[in-house]
Amino acid sequence: QKEVEQNSGPLSVPEGAIASLNCTYSDRGSQSFFWYRQYSGKSPELIMFIYSNGDKEDGRFTAQLNKASQYVSLLIRDSQPSDSATYLCAVTHSLNNDYKLSFGAGTTVTVRA
């Protein structure tokens, strides 16, 4: 079982709609959760992080964490063509004070104008 799983997509949404991205993780002891955006040919860029159960909003982005279900999601409201990218879910887990960040394979989002 992969440590972090995402639907690969592509996820196609019309401009102005909500894009919903999902991520599940296998380590119940995971502590920190991140969403990165990666444009084609570029390096990942951090857009959200969340540590506690519930919702966290930042502009048009909302991250949702449910540790009981081992599930983290990202909502993009009022999607714009510039949101077209691959979104990577990343999860930190630790063993004996050694922390590692595991990445999902990413969900590709295309926003149709």
Added chain:
Amino acid sequence: DGGITQSPKYLFRKEGQNVTLSCEQNLNHDAMYWYRQDPGQGLRLIYYSQIVNDFQKGDIAEGYSVSREKKESFPLTVTSAQKNPTAFYLCASSIHPRQEQFFGPGTRLTVL
């Protein structure tokens, strides 16, 4: 400007050659990381360092080596023992291993 720099941006290597990829950060971050990304795949951890003069193997360390002699620098050597080195290599750093990582622009390595 604070940030992470990687050089070169593109690198071509003949089979059997070792190459070294540079990663420098001026963010005063303790932890640094090297990842590899192949087309359509997520990032895989090669090596990481949580403190100067100490580093650990990641999930795919075979055929790679690193050093961490200075806080700002974490170079990666891709040796001839790495069977399939063509990939996009990403360096990252974080102020603490539990916290968010920030990425450099990456080096695209092609073996000819």
